[in-house]
Amino acid sequence: MSQSLLSGTRRLARLASVSRLTLAICSATVASLAGPALAADGTFRLLTFNTWNERFRNDVSQMSNFFANGQYDIIAWQELRANSPYAAQVPPMLQGLGLGTYTSTQTGDTGITSRLSGTAGGVNGSGTQGNRFSFIQLDAQNMLPQTTVASVHFDYADESVRRVQEARNLLDWARTVDGPLIVTGDFNAGDVSERGLHHVDQQKLLLRSYLRSNNSFYYDLLTQYAVDRTQLDSFISTNNGRTLSNSDIPDTMFVPETYAVQSNTPQTMNLLKKQFILLQKPGEREQFAPHDLRDGSTTWPSAGEDATNTWPSWDRAKIDHILVSRPFGKWWDLSSDASNPYVGVLDQTGFANNGTTPLSDHELTAHDMRWVGPALQKYAAGQGSADKTRLVWGTEAAVFNEKNKVFYLTRNNMRTDLYLGQIADEDGMPLLTSLTLAEKKTLLDCMSKDPRFQQAIQDYCIDDHSFIGETLVKNGGTVIVDEDAALGGSNAQLRLADGRLRVAGTSMGELNRAVVLEGTGGAIDVEAAGHSLTIARTVSGSGSLTKEGAGRLNLTGVNTYTGGTTVAGGTLSVNGSIASSSMVTVLDGGTLGGTGTTGALRIARGGVLAPGNSIGTLNVNGDVTFDPGSVYRVEVDQSGNSDRLAATGTITINNSTLDFVPVNTSIVPQTAYTIFSAAGGISGTFGSVTSSYAFLNPYLTYTGNSISLQLLRNDVRFADVAASANGRAVAGAIDGMRASDPLFNALLPLYATTARDGFQQLSGEFYASMAGALAEESQFSRDAVTSRMRAPASGFTDGRWQPWMQSYGAVGRTGGDGLDTLKRTSGGVFFGTDIAVDSTTRLGVMGGYGYTHLASKGVAASADANSGLIGLYGATAIDKLRFTYGSTVSFSRADAERTVAFGNFANGLRAKVNGTTAQVFGEAAYAFDLEKVTLEPLAGLAHVHVRSGSFAESGGAAALSGSASGYDATFTTLGLRAFTDLKLGETLARVSAEAGWRHAFGSEPQATLAFDRGSAFSIEGAGVARDTAFIRTGVDVNLRENASLSLKYTGGFSSEGGTHGINAGVKIRF
Template sequence: MTPVRRLRALLLASGAMAPLLAEPAGAADFVVATEAQLRSAITSAGTGDTISFAANVTLTADLPAVQANVTIVGNNNTLSGNNQFRGLFVGAFSGSTQVPVSVSIQDLAITDTRAQGGAGGTGAAGSGGGAGLGGALFVANQATVTVSNVSLTGNAAVGGAGGSGGSLGRGGGGGMGGNGGNGGGPGGGGGGGLGVGADGGTGGLSGQPGIAIDASAGGAGSGGGSGGASGGGGGAGSTGFITGAGGGDNAGEGGFGGGGAAGFSTGGSGGFGGGGAGTAAGPFIFGSGGFGGGNGRGSLAGAGGGGGLGAGGGIFVQQGGSLALAGPLIVNGNSVTGGAGTNANNGSAFGAGLFLQGNGTMTFASGAGQSQILADVIADQTGSGGTGGNAGSYSLLKTGAGTTTLSGNNAYSGVTTIQAGTLQIGNGGASGTLGSGNVANEASLVFNRSGTFTVANTIDGAGALTQAGGGTLILTGANTYAGGTIISAGLINFAAAGNFGTGTITLNGGGLQWATGNTVDISSSLAVLGAAGGTFDTNGNNVSLAGNIGGAGGLAKTGAGTLILGGTNSYAGGTTISGGVLQGTTSSLQGNIVNNAAVTFNQATIGTYAGSISGTGSLLVNGTSTVILAGTNSYTGGTTVAGGTLQGNATSLQGNIVNNAMVVFNQSATGTYAGLMSGSGGMTLQGGGTLAMTGASTYTGVTTVEASTLVVNGSLASAVTLNNGGTLGGSGTIGGLVASNSTLAPGNSIGTLNITGNFSQVGGAYVVEANAQGQADRINATGMASIGGGATVQVIAAPGNYGTSTTYTILNAVGGVSGTYSGVTSNFAFLTPSLAYDANNVFLTLALQGNAFSGFGGNTVNQRSVGYALDQTHANASGDFATVIDALAGLGTQQAPAVLDAISGQPYADFGSFNVANAALFMSALGQQMATARAGGSTGQRQALAMACDVEACDSARPLSAWFSGLGGLGSVQGDGNSSTLTYNVGGAAAGIDYRFDPRFLVGLGVGYAHGTQWVSSFMGQGWSDSVSVAAYGSFTQSGFYADALAGYAWFNNQVQRQIQIPGLQPRTASGSTGANQFLAQVETGYRFGIREMASVTPFARFQTSITSQNAFTESGANSLNLNVAQQTTNSVRSVLGAQFASTIPIGNERALGLGFRLGWQHEYASTGRPITASFAGAPTASFTVYGATPQRDSAIIGFSATATVAEATQLYLRYDGELASGTDNHALNLGVRFSW
């Protein structure tokens, strides 16, 4: 057992120190929950033991050094220095010699520790301050420390302050925490150092001891003495720790980190501590500080010591020590502060995170998924300015698959080697650097910084470099790394292709920036663009990329200068321009373009750009060929055509255009160009659509219109050439006009086209719009007007009340008019156009001629008849009828036919056919009664009685019958191109009584009432008819022969209400009512042939006639358009030849059902024209004749009947009669009951 463990055992046995000593959980496991237990464990643990934290520990004093090979496990607890005391000191000593020790520190947070350098002593010449080193962890010479899952935050290393001059000399400042001597006799000794401090010599008071085990005070005395390897501050003596000789008669130099002693007489030097001051030497002598220590200062009145070094706020590794950092790690918020010099220089501060003395390698080993974040500075001696004996260089080695992030502005000077995983520089902010040495990258090097920063290191290896931050990374090294460059954010500024190593460059959210003066083409190294796209910042340079650029992302051009894309590109994410000029062709510029700077198409072959261009930037077209813009563009910076041809349409060509070459609008639809076009170039319109130009364009080239329509509502300085099939319209101004076999249509509806030059029209048409207010399209020319080649005038007039004659000026030429138009037409039905000329004008007159209404070409007989009446009266019309004439005069060819029909009164002519159909329905009802009576009684024996008995023998038969029928019918008569189609329906009832004198003779009387409605197509309104009918009928039956006859009278009340609409007038409703008398008669005969016992066929012939006389009447409600309708007589003489097929079916109880089917042919002998003669109330002397729909003369007859005996003297019957012909049909239905007694 070691002496320390024996001592611990004795103390525990006595019980006196038990609460203060850690009790091992096992044979070599110390569980600590308090500061006392931790101190006990550090001094008690031996090789292979474990010190485990069970709780957070806060220090009240500095801990002893860890000198055994132990493992310290924090269990995610915290060790706090309470902002006063240092953390862990790892170093072992054998006497005054440092010996190897290996310590592992795991899962521990060390925070708020403080390594404070000793203050220099006060005397006649003050001593230098000591160094403050390794706030959280000090790794001494011969010590090996591995940390894993450790967090170092808020720790500090602070150099000691220099001493001030006083009456007597004093010793040097303490090295690792001991203070210099103060007071007593002359020549005080140096402060205590790291280890054992050797005595100085004889003299005044000694300094205080350091913190290391077995540390003792610095020697006292004015004679020589050394701080020794322990690092104690020297008095006036010899060698200090690591460097610096002992003091002598003169002031000495401080050792590593020590402040120089000031010397009025004699000074000494220390090791880690500051040098002391002597009393015997000459004045103004002072020592210089060691590495990082402030120089002392001497003066006649007194002197002061320099401040001590502050280094390694988180970790200090002494030369000869070794540090490896594994697993998760946080080094953040640590600090270093140099000691204040007293009337002398302050100490320096290096490595807030880590300071590494001497030469060596620090290892960062983060595993897969693990993150190491070092936000504080890593520094070594060379990187902190050390040279010569104070130089020292440390390298960084990154291993493991995880990520190590350096976000401090580091000052280590060795090589950075990335064997595995990722070394990230910066964490999104403005700080983070590599060391100054070269980089061997075999895995992944990532930069994630904002702002602009330079990496001058030479980077080699097989790994990749990634720019992931939003800042600009400037690569200046001649790099050879082969893993490629990935830019996912920000920019990489480069001066040569070699800055990117030998791999490919992948842009996926970031971009490239050319250094000033650099124009290198790196397109051969570019990989396809990632989905997030790539940025190209030319930075004031003119750069060409000849290679092809593809990928899913977009291309962004930024910075001043020009980027020229020369490849056949296929990138899919579109193009954005926010600075400088992007130049390309329709093959190299891809996708939609957001242009907030300038884009240039330099086209050598014809090409189409199908994307859309938006933004505030401008567009330049250059080259020798044609650029076709096919997208919908909205850019607002204007367009310049300096060479070649720019082709588009009203959706792709927008804004102002400086046209010094050629612009083509290929317009297939209707569009507007509202910009201003200037320059010396010309413009062509093609494509068959319409382009309206509303701006004040000043370009001087020729405007050519090819089979399209140009509407000028602004102004063109250019002359217009209107070629075959072209049209020119609008109310603007043009510089001249040459029209060949084309159309002129000034205005937008009605307007004036102004020509500041000559006008020539050869062939084609001048289309003139006019209205009833005396306004018409017009051309005003300041030069000459020449007309020829068969050019015509076409008038398109608006509806209105024109009157009988209106004259318009349609052409005025200041330089005179030569030639004439070959003809003039209009869209008027009744107004006739004509042209007249004088020296400077062409006049158009629209006048109502004498035969205007009847001479309207292409109208019907009815329309012409009405027109004749209007022609006879329009010259002398007055009042409302004159108003009507004016309105009619303004009708177009499409309106006139319908209006002439509307005022004609055709529905009255159709009453004749309607009344004839009504008579046929009533006669059908009477015919059914005679047929039912012939069919027999309840047993079907009535015909047998007629053949076998005389009158007396039949006295017992039921001779008297009464009947009642419901009537219905419908039909239509198709129009014939003159008249419109008639459609009607009718419903009513009939009743009667008849008497059989003997089985052969039947006489009877019937009456009926019907109501019907008629419609005439293309007429608004309808007609009604109510009728009352009466007729006598008789039937003779002998064997199979029969003869039926009837004669009667009907009275009709016919009414019509029709709407009249004439453009320009209020609608009118005309109402007419009249009576009609009708005489009707029918004779039918036939012979029944029995086929079988209960079946027969009966050929028959029928003759039917009616005479209908409709009374004259006058309408009301339509003012001068009311009709005076003359009396009308309608005759119908028809014959029917056909046959009926009948059968009797027994239905039980001696009852029978008789069925009959009829087929026949009907012929009409009378006239079917059935016209009316009428005149207008406003022109009663001019009558006209109008025909209604004309029925066909021949038609097929079909019929069906059913008779059922339902009681001894009761029969039910159903009868249908149909007339079918081409364009004519009539259908009658008769359903009723018959009683006999």
């Protein structure tokens, strides 16, 4: 905590009373300490030791058992006296214990004692104690990088002003340190609070002290701790100047501090965490609650001295820390054995040889510092230049084999020491003050996508790797990166010597650095399929390059490496030069492409050569060999361009496969494409030629120095490829066209799947389906009549004329086998009037207007139809049996549009189609009057005839003309209707429900169509649904004596589609 400045009551109390604790671990005997127990490779044991003003300065041997058991490589001292006895006498004592040779350095009240070789030094700043600290720059040794270890002792004052300045000074010095820096010691500052989260008893102690001293800082704290400030001020006014005990203060005045109040903000550590990462074991992490004694994280006061703590503004805290500088903090780990009582927070073992006297008023802290990153090597960058740092991933790295030779090199440190409430400004004060308390207590997730924390992630998680001079991957190792900056600046080269670089994810598009292939060379693995990585800089060296992974590696520079090139996976695109490469080999699963230049080339079984990036020429300085089972993939376009392989030597083809791939479907048959040229001649032939064209076959012509390819019509008819009856009908018509016809030529260079889609679009099935849709919509006028003629909620028996009106809106769809679904959106209005001709019969006339929008997405067709309707209807009642009947005829005009688009063919087509829909219908229903409900079984019959007029489309070669056609459908209906009459005050209402089954008879609608230059063909469309289950619900309400209002829902459900509609109507009596 402090040194000689901790005087007066606090120091006297501690010296007078020492806790008596029984040591659970026996003292070590000298015989057991025959030699030093050195740490494992890449590890050293570090102890931070606040000496409590060198309590055992008169006899340091009283600490011998502790040091003998601890086996510490480096001891960081605080609170050393001038010309410290500890710094002078502990090293020979340790050597006498057989622990090795130690040396010490001291600056101010801090010091370092080490048995590891290095260069000691110190910083002698002016001002407070924390501006002077000791350090040792360890030599690279024992698989550890050159590392600086520093000991600090910050100011102990209540307020953090001096500590914050000391932290700034430390940060300034840290920026000058080359390589990893570990800072440890007594920071006199906690992690989650500056001076420890306060228990209620500690807050009472603070109040008692204020009553005696009127310390303004204490009052600020008290106002923040108090539950009720008015109560606090009243208590102070009453008791100011008095000496009280805790029991004199009401327990209700304070609550435990579970998050730092403003004046206890951990300002010092907040500031340090900008440049350092706090390393600690999970059990050492401070919680958001006041500390309990020996809780594993308290380092001040020690358990032996806890009872003597009478400093009002300080409660128990973890103030002794180990900080590691960025960007190296992510590569240090605390590997301490949890079962070893001499590592961690030493609240059980920090005692003198007698087992009872504490070594310090702090709990000493020790850890095994383990380097888990790549080896760091210094190398001369050139005459007059400062040494640079080389990252080496190979056997020089301590964890190389432990990690199975794979290392993920990332700038994201994934730190777990920073809470959201600790994200701070340049003074260490929190920035995210609007967060909830729970959020403030949440650790920053360095992978979070929350936009509120992106700047914090950039500031605290993303390290600067500009220190990297170069990266060397060797000994079969693999380095994984997901961004180029992980490898350092663009001048930091990548060296592969039997090593591999793996690019993970899809965000890294460029490797912007020189690559050197040494020894056996190395591999570049672009892991993600579909991802492309470009190297525009030079790849040089005497080693070989292997392309691995499912992605694409794009080499655009003039590369000079002389080893071989192997494509073992994914695609290697050479768009620069690898002509210096001794041999390029494409293995099974690999593809070579690009428009650059290679050296001699061999395509092995399963390997693919695909020149260009789309259409292009790949040049080879040397010979080319195609092994049996290899593939040459060639692309062509409609302008006569094609991929080409151009070799200065010979091309040898050993029964390989030519895979023909068109860039688009506008290929001109009979065009000759030159796909090979070889100055030294061509030998051998392709064993097979594959093509995806349905109606064209590729043919090869071999000459002495070239191979050309042509596409010629095969004997597959268009109708042979069609998959539906409509498709076969239209394809057959096109089969009969001349070869010069635009439709014929548009279909010729298609794949089978594209051709089938084209046939469906060309078929014009939409026009046949329109007739089915009009027949389906005839139900709306039938339903309007039957609804009108049912018994009303209040009879209009004394009137003659009963006009009515009913509006409707509905959506529906129908489809069929191999047919595209036709969707309908309809709306309209019906109106009429009827009279009673006698006591049993009413007759009426009706009219109507309707609008229907039809859309068939699969064939890109739509129509807007407007229609007008006239009709006669009537109803006859014989006792409880009622017959409803009628006949209507409607006249429609539809504006139809179609888009035909397949391959590179596209037409926008329009037509006007007139039609007539006539129907006769009847329904019989018998009423059974129950106590509160009337049931009506019903049966219905309707016949509908739709007549479509002739039409002619305009818009291009795909335009159709259609002959007049008719479509008939007969519907039978069985169902049950139920209704009940209700009285709502003076208003009568009828609630009804109906369910039933409708069956349709008749064939599917057909249309006879023809292209301008082709013969006629017949196609089918989607007709009415064969079997439909339907439901209807509704309510009729008498608004007044001579008027009523109705609202109804109708739903139809079938395997071919369905309909859902709403009807609203009004009836008036004159």
